[in-house]
Amino acid sequence: MVIKHHVTGYDKFLEFMEKLKVDEPIFVLYSGTKLDNGKSWCPDCVEAEPFIEEAVNTAPENSHFIHVEVGDRPFWKDLKCPFRINPKTKLSSLPTISRWGTQKKLEGEHLLDVELIKMLLHDDDD
Known part of the structure; x- marks a missing residue:
């Protein structure tokens, strides 16, 4: 079973990710x-x-799924929003799902397709 986490805000997200030491997909x-x-x-x-x-x-079994609430609309719309400029997140739209530590991600309308999301979650080709 997937292990679900929930984090709100940029600083708490970075802190959480720093502490999360796992070998399973994130x-x-x-x-x-x-x-x-x-x-x-x-x-x-x-x-x-x-x-x-x-x-x-x-x-996949034991994978980690982290739901991050990025902040309110004015925070997100700021072009200097840290979620936009951090090279590890580099977001351009909401919602976005990424496989942490890779360039693999889906965003926007692609997240209305369950099969595309499943492909991202089950793609082992790193």
């Missing part, structure tokens, strides 16, 4: 922070959520 979902109603401020993130959830439930 997948990171970046999305807009959720509002009081339980939905993200990012409409694309809300739309993709059920497709992502379905695919993640098929992820």
